[in-house]
Amino acid sequence: MHIHEFQEMMKQLYFHRDSKRGVKGTYEWLGDEFGELGKALKVSDKEATEKEFADVIAWLASLANITGIDLERAAIRKYNGKCPKCKQSPCQCTF
């Protein structure tokens, strides 16, 4: 599934709720999901980890929807097959 398609699916499912909640509330919710991903990683629960990864990308797409950002376009603009800093693939940055 394209990143854009996933974002559109999130819009279809949740935009009516996301737009009411607003940017600040949705960002905070994404933060909660990020925290839950950290907990699942700590206990090495692969099933739970997979679900938390799904939630993080889902809330990231929701946040992108209410801020008018096309996540796929944003991703490809910055990461177009080369590291945006050193312009190499694989990345050769030395820091």
Next chain:
Amino acid sequence: MHIHEFQEMMKQLYFHRDSKRGVKGTYEWLGDEFGELGKALKVSDKEATEKEFADVIAWLASLANITGIDLERAAIRKYNGKCPKCKQSPCQCTF
């Protein structure tokens, strides 16, 4: 671009660095990017916001790579066109 393709591109670019840094360090870096996204949203800088969205999905893909999670599979398993809680589209959850 498919979510899976983007994750593969991140692997090609950064896996040699990500795998050395490890899960904890990569999760922390993702947290930093999440914070930067919050700052860009606060000042309503669309260009910066787009770049920060790109960084968050990039680091999420990097974290998925070193934990052996297929981000696209995870996303589709949980969000397959219906809300995973109420099973409706659009979501009809009342909480």
